[in-house]
Amino acid sequence: xxxxxxxxxxxxxxxxxxxxxxxxxxxxxxxxxxxxxxxxxxxxxxxxxxxxxxxxxxxxxxxxxxxxxxxxxxxxxxxxxxxxxxxxxxxxxxxxxxxxxxxxxxxxxxxxxxxxxxxxxxxxxxxxxxxxxxxxxxxxxxxxxxxxxxxxxxxxxxxxxxxxxxxxxxxxxxxxxxxxxxxxxxxxxxxxxxxxxxxxxxxxxxxxxxxxxxxxxxxxxxxxxxxxxxxxxxxxxxxxxxxxxxxxxxxxxxxxxxxxxxxxxxxxxxxxxxxxxxxxxxxxxxxxxxxxxxxxxxxxxxxxxxxxxxxxxxxxxxxxxxxxxxxxxxxxxxxxxxxxxxxxxxxxxxxxxxxxxxxxxxxxxxxxxxxxxxxxxxxxxxxxxxxx
Numbered sequence: 001x002x003x004x005x006x007x008x009x010x011x012x013x014x015x016x017x018x019x020x021x022x023x024x025x026x027x028x029x030x031x032x033x034x035x036x037x038x039x040x041x042x043x044x045x046x047x048x049x050x051x052x053x054x055x056x057x058x059x060x061x062x063x064x065x066x067x068x069x070x071x072x073x074x075x076x077x078x079x080x081x082x083x084x085x086x087x088x089x090x091x092x093x094x095x096x097x098x099x100x101x102x103x104x105x106x107x108x109x110x111x112x113x114x115x116x117x118x119x120x121x122x123x124x125x126x127x128x129x130x131x132x133x134x135x136x137x138x139x140x141x142x143x144x145x146x147x148x149x150x151x152x153x154x155x156x157x158x159x160x161x162x163x164x165x166x167x168x169x170x171x172x173x174x175x176x177x178x179x180x181x182x183x184x185x186x187x188x189x190x191x192x193x194x195x196x197x198x199x200x201x202x203x204x205x206x207x208x209x210x211x212x213x214x215x216x217x218x219x220x221x222x223x224x225x226x227x228x229x230x231x232x233x234x235x236x237x238x239x240x241x242x243x244x245x246x247x248x249x250x251x252x253x254x255x256x257x258x259x260x261x262x263x264x265x266x267x268x269x270x271x272x273x274x275x276x277x278x279x280x281x282x283x284x285x286x287x288x289x290x291x292x293x294x295x296x297x298x299x300x301x302x303x304x305x306x307x308x309x310x311x312x313x314x315x316x317x318x319x320x321x322x323x324x325x326x327x328x329x330x331x332x333x334x335x336x337x338x339x340x341x342x343x344x345x346x347x348x349x350x351x352x353x354x355x356x357x358x359x360x361x362x363x364x365x366x367x368x369x370x371x372x373x374x375x376x377x378x379x380x381x382x383x384x385x386x387x388x
Contacts, residue, residue: 002025002027002155002157002158002171003157003171003172004155004157004171004172004173004174005155005156005157005160005167005169005171005172005173005174005186006153006154006155006173006174006176007154007173007174007175007176007178007180007194008020008021008022008152008153008154008176008177008178009021009152009176009177009178009193010177010178011154011178011179011180012178012179013034013179013180013181013182014034016034016035016051016052017034017035017036017037017051017052018032018034018035018036018037018154018162019037019038020036020037020038020039020152020153020154021038021039021151021152022038022039022150022151022152022153022154023038023039023040023041023042023150023151023152023153023154024036024038024040024041024042024055024153024154024156025042025150025153025154025155025156026041026042026043026044026047026156026160027044027047027156027157027158027159027160028044028045028046028047028061028158028159029044029045029046029047029158029159030044030047030048030156030157030158030159030160030161030162031047031048031160031161031162031163032047032048032049032050032051032156032162032163033050033051033162033163033164034049034050034051034162035049035050035051035052035053035054035068036049036051036052036053036054036055037052037054037055038054038055038154039055039056039057039151040055040056040057040058040150040151041053041054041055041057041058041059042059043058043059043060043061043064044061044158045061045062045063045064045079046062046063046064047060047061047064047065048064048065049064049065049066049067049068050067050068051066051067051068052066052068052069052070052071052086053066053068053069053070053071054069054070054071055071055072055073056072056073056074057072057073057074057075057076058070058071058072058076058077059076059077060077060078060079060082061079062079062080062081062082062097063079063080063081063082064079064082064083065082065083065085066082066083066084066085066086067085067086068085068086069084069086069087069088069089069104070084070086070087070088070089071088071089071090072089072090072091072092073091073092074091074092075090075092075093075094075095075110076088076090076092076093076094076095076108077095077096078094078095078096078097078100079097079100080097080098080099080100081097081099081100082097082100082101083100083101084100084101084102084103085103086103086104087102087103087104087105087106087107088102088105088106088107088108089106089107089108090106090107090108090109090110091109091110092109092110093108093110093111093112093113094106094108094110094111094112094113095113095115096112096113096114096115097114097115098114098115128140156169157169157170157171162182163182164181164182165182165183165198166182166183166184166185166198167180167182167183167184167185167186168185168186169185169186169187170186170187171186171187172186172187172188172189172190173186173187173188173189173190173202174189174190174192175189175190175191175192175194175196175210176192176193176194177192177193177194178194178195179194179195179197180194180195180196180197180198181197181198182197182198183198183199183200183201183214184196184198184199184200184201184202185201185202186201186202187202187203188202188203188204188205189202189204189205189206189218190206190208191205191206191207191208191210191212192206192208192209192210193208193209193210194210194211195210195211195212195213196210196211196212196213196214197213197214198213198214199212199214199215199216199217199231200212200214200215200216200217200218201216201217201218202217202218203218203219203220204218204219204220204221204265205218205220205221205222205235206222206224206264206265207221207222207223207224207227207229208222208224208225208227208264209224209225209226209227210227210228211227211228211229211230212227212228212229212230212231213230213231214230214231215231215232215233215234215248216229216231216232216233216234216235217233217234217235218235219235219236219237220235220236220237220238220239221233221235221237221238221239222239222240222262222264222265223238223239223240223241223244223246224241224244224262224264225241225243225244226241226243226244226245227244227245228244228245228246228247229244229245229246229247229248230247230248231246231247231248232246232248232249232250232251233246233248233249233250233251233252234251234252235251235252235253236252236253236254237252237253237254237255237256237257238250238252238255238256238257239256239257239259239262240256240257240258240259240262241258241259241260241261241262242258242259242260
């Protein structure tokens, strides 16, 4: 239900309020610079409303903020941590959560229950679970029928923002039989029998029997059933029926087609290729083929790059292995050289020490001989003197 922004027929944007003939469903985290006047008002969590909320039944989920008064002609449900800047008036039963702040007090004609109201989604889930356990399939069907019987509801998806200048949503928008004030900023837009006092911006925009007082910007724009645009149109493609008028320039990159009758897409996001001109159809097919060829080439290039990376990694592994082996061989040869040098040094030292020993022995013997000869010479001289 909350997948599309829906503005139902006979919705009026007044100075301070949005007036809806049927029901209103507001998704979580939305912001409204208006008050709400409707039949049933269901407000999700963390919604900020800058105005009054008036309805036959009112439900405000947790953490909502209402700057004005809240009035319910029948029952009302107020969640936890809700803030009301005005007065709360309930003519039926009131179920209210804890930590609710009401600036100007409250008045309830029926039963008042103070508890923690359960979020809508969780309540429906548990209720359906109980019905399934009891096997009451008929009640489940009746429940869904009742949900579908919301009277032409105003639906605002999650994170929708509405103020005096803009209506902003990330979802599609459908505006039917209403007068809307503000620049419409959505994904795709379908405007049927309505009057927009502002510009429209989106991807695919369909203006069917409507009046737009502003610029239209999108990728594809359709104008049908005597639609009028008091402003410019900027798009890739523009399709117009005869009888439509644009009081401004039309800038379309791919062209403008004016026909007696144009065939509108079945859904907002559906643009059938068969409806396009032949040349454009061929161009789009060429673009598709080019994209496919480019993607195939990119995949091949990626495979080649991957193979080159694997080859480079294997080469690096081989180089690292060779360098390691060379380093081991170098260390082994250096170690062997050192051992050889030490061995030679030891041998030379041994030779030197042996040579020194022999030289000392020879020197001692020679000295002994000289001493002995000297002693013999002195003795002979004395004998000769005595003889003489």
